Amino acid sequence: MATTDQEVNELIKKGYEHGFVTEIEADTFEPGLNEDVIARLSQIKGEPEWMLEWRLKAYRRWLEMDEPDWAHVGYPKIDYNAISYYSAPKRKEDMPQSLDEVDPELLKTYEKLGIPLHEREKLAGVAVDAVFDSVSVATTFKEPLAKAGVVFCSISEAIRDYPELVQKYLGSVVPQGDNFFAALNSAVFSDGTFVYVPKGVRCPMELSTYFRINAANTGQFERTLIIAEDSSYVSYLEGCTAPMRDENQLHAAVVELVALDDAQIKYSTVQNWYPGDENGKGGIYNFVTKRGACIGRNSKISWTQVETGSAVTWKYPSCVLRGENSVGEFYSVALTNNFQQADTGTKMVHLGKNTRSTIISKGISAGKSSNAYRGLVKFGPGAEGARNFTQCDSLLIGDRCAAHTFPYIESKNKSAIVEHEATTSKVSDEQMFLCRQRGIDPEQAVSMIVNGFCKEVFKELPMEFAVEAGKLLEVSLEGSVG
């Protein structure tokens, strides 16, 4: 035992690769939150009156709410008045009209993150919306998407250009008062992504957004809304990074997905926010509400997430299965290391007939971290013939980490079928010895074993991101053996 644990502990000590700070001029609000701040924010964004009203309503709601404390995580109390609610890179002229007009410093940041927008444009065929602190910086591939009728733009633009759609769907899946962080987000969200796929359209390319928190003491509150009309399909991927800072930073996003009849939305996340240093100092608080509504018959929403970053994660991408025969899926890999804490999982709410859901969760704990799966599978009275399959596997690396599983099942329909499987295992000395006896480096061995453990989830990711996710795990585990 001693050997592997020691090796593993050394492998865990690996630096964060995205911890640089970009020196750019930024317009940043003074810290603090009140109705004036929200009004200023709304004004800067050139929002219509209804939007401001919506925000203020959310804010008043939020003031009456208490921060949730039921999650299996611990962190010092957040002073919401010590956070700045808006930071935007200053532009020399007006808004950039194309990538050529974007601040080269910013573009360099994305290069460092491995997302060269120009190259992505030309080679990968991936349309990227990049959100830097609070504003959307550049959206590539707008034109070819527009030809297909797909709208892919920042949520700020959507509020201006597609007010009916936004008014109809914003807050329809995650209501303003859903929870403390969702209410906060509804009041102060500064940017995010909007996707609209019209009837019968299969989105011609993967859409993706990269989020980056750069400025100090800034919160990031992005809002994403994806609407898939009848018989449409869209695959969307988001990636996240942040600089290394000693203070904790808050990220409270809301993502809403709406799938109408026969529509399919595939939503993948590779989350690598700064997790804090090896002593648990700094890092992002990632308090996110993600929910999809399968409103239409035969609709389908799949969440796939690879979570390796953040100091504290509180996140439950969920599906409300309202339409008959609709399908919800949740595939998750959550890796925690050092002092990271994650409380993550999903909710599958079966309301319609013959709705089906699948949950595959893989938790990996290393260092002194704590990793919890929390899941709710709920069947309403109308969920005739509904079915859920849940598989929760935990892998422990070393002997100072923890894994917890909190599955909740509620059924109001006798015909519903639930299956639940859970396992906990450890990277064993025998496995390590076998790999090393075949000449394989201990680090490579751990990475291979962990990747094998996550295989069922990785195969759900779009190809190029599956490779990225595998590498990310390797990086996050490096230093835990040596």
Add this chain to the structure above:
Amino acid sequence: MLSIKNLHASVEGKEILKGINLEVKAGEVHAIMGPNGSGKSTLSQVLAGNEAYEVTGGEITLNGKNLLEQETEERAREGIFLAFQYPVEIPGVSNLQFLRTAVNAMRTHRGEPEINAAEFMKLAKEVSKQVDLDPAFLKRGVNEGFSGGEKKRNEIMQALLLQPKLAILDETDSGLDIDALKVVSDGVNALRSEDRAILMVTHYQRLLNHIVPDHVHVLAGGRIIKSGGRELALELEERGYGWLGIRDEDTANETGQ
């Protein structure tokens, strides 16, 4: 090639090997026989560098290099291969990926370019046929759901792929029916070559009917108490371990593997 001098080793504070001396030359096949608890498996594990075992004295050299200074993976890259008695499963990692990673680790060590996936697939398919394993096995998780016999054949396949200098076979015959024994033995015989040594650890002599050793050693109480040629194994079979004054059955407290 392999030289062991006065080797002492213990596990969890208990001394298992109490002064082993052994010289193995390239091209030779040595059989280490002995009852349960005699230290056979411990010797295999110590040679391969399992850190659960502590070497408390003596020395081991491979082609003049001090093995005891090398990590497990370094020894493997220098050409030590251990066919496990009970190979462990690695779920989700395909045999193919595992083997290619291993082969490339060896290649990199020798300063050779890595083998690409397509080339390796071809090579692995050929070798899997040699041990009568369906190439479909390559896509399955390492030892995942393999029967005992399949695991043993998989071990020999790995030896054939990795082409070690010294192959240590730990109870490779245990749990095999007569047909599987034949297949495994053919694989081992295919490994025999002028520049390779084989160390077979076995309780029974039946394996030695298929793989004829040049030297036979009897291990008991952590020491080699008798060495001889092929005829020693036959005599042991005839007369039992009792002939050498060793109790067999009730010493079954072999530690580790």
